[in-house]
Amino acid sequence: MPDTALWTALADPHRRAIVALLLERPRSVGEIVEACQLSQPSTSKHLKVLREAGLVRVRQDAQRRVYALDPGPIAALDAWLAPYRALWNKSLDALGRRLDERPDTPEPPAAKD
Amino acid sequence: MPDTALWTALADPHRRAIVALLLERPRSVGEIVEACQLSQPSTSKHLKVLREAGLVRVRQDAQRRVYALDPGPIAALDAWLAPYRALWNKSLDALGRRLDERPDTPEPPAAKD
DNA sequence: GGCTCATATTCCTTGACGGGCATATAACGA
DNA sequence: TCGTTATATGCCCGTCAAGGAATATGAGCC
Numbered sequence: 001m002p003d004t005a006l007w008t009a010l011a012d013p014h015r016r017a018i019v020a021l022l023l024e025r026p027r028s029v030g031e032i033v034e035a036c037q038l039s040q041p042s043t044s045k046h047l048k049v050l051r052e053a054g055l056v057r058v059r060q061d062a063q064r065r066v067y068a069l070d071p072g073p074i075a076a077l078d079a080w081l082a083p084y085r086a087l088w089n090k091s092l093d094a095l096g097r098r099l100d101e102r103p104d105t106p107e108p109p110a111a112k113d
Numbered sequence: 114m115p116d117t118a119l120w121t122a123l124a125d126p127h128r129r130a131i132v133a134l135l136l137e138r139p140r141s142v143g144e145i146v147e148a149c150q151l152s153q154p155s156t157s158k159h160l161k162v163l164r165e166a167g168l169v170r171v172r173q174d175a176q177r178r179v180y181a182l183d184p185g186p187i188a189a190l191d192a193w194l195a196p197y198r199a200l201w202n203k204s205l206d207a208l209g210r211r212l213d214e215r216p217d218t219p220e221p222p223a224a225k226d
Numbered sequence: 227g228g229c230t231c232a233t234a235t236t237c238c239t240t241g242a243c244g245g246g247c248a249t250a251t252a253a254c255g256a
Numbered sequence: 257t258c259g260t261t262a263t264a265t266g267c268c269c270g271t272c273a274a275g276g277a278a279t280a281t282g283a284g285c286c
Contacts, residue, residue, distance in 0.1 A: 007124040010124075069200060071200045072201070074197045078191075078194050084187045085191065
């Protein structure tokens with residue numbers, strides 16, 4: 001059951017960008033600053049939010065601090081999502097059934113979206 | 114790629130509660146008000162946010178408005194999650210391998226952290 | 227110890243958000 | 257048409273989050 005801090009942490013586009021960066025590999029604050037085009041203080045604050053949400057962990061490497069993703073909270077998000085998955089699987093099932101279970105029926109006008 | 118509106122919509126606990134309610138079944142505003150212990154105007158505003166994020170759809174039934182979940186945005190969330198899934202699967206794999214693939218090897222000192 | 231680089235924190239201002247209240251709108255029934 | 261029920265909107269206010277600038281902390285180097 002992900003807590004509010006996690007959601008609010010991810011509600012900010014900059015922070016999602018940081019998280020995406022860290023998915024590739026851990027990075028130092030400096031690298032993140034450069035990649036995100038944010039000021040250093042601003043970046044530090046975002047990192048603090050991510051830290052407090054448990055999304056990232058820091059490792060000290062000389063004067064640098066290297067941030068890395070912590071998979072836990074994102075896994076929690078996934079768990080939260082689980083009950084909803086049934087929902088769209090149902091939609092997809094219905095759609096799929098219409099699309100391929102009747103190969104000899106003329107296709108309906110393809111409700112595209 | 115879920116947009117910011119979706120994340121911010123879900124960042125509020127009341128709104129997550131509403132979404133959870135709607136997972137069980139569609140509900141009228143009145144039912145939601147009652148279930149969430151929120152004022153009616155407040156509920157309406159939350160529903161507006163959810164609507165604008167695309168998370169819910171409304172159907173008019175006489176004077177009532179019945180809200181229902183739209184699976185789309187949550188599916189988008191799931192898609193966003195996908196790249197991260199590899200991350201914790203890796204952790205779980207590693208853990209699992211250590212736990213059960215070597216029943217006869219003494220466990221290494223377990224670089225814990 | 228002083229200096230420098232890397233990062234964190236503080237202060238300030240601004241803008242968005244949430245709640246409560248009152249009110250508007252819309253649909254139904256008499 | 258009028259009244260009633262169901263929902264949405266506007267306004268006011270307090271709170272909180274974000275960005276910028278300046279500054280503090282902390283690790284390495286001389």
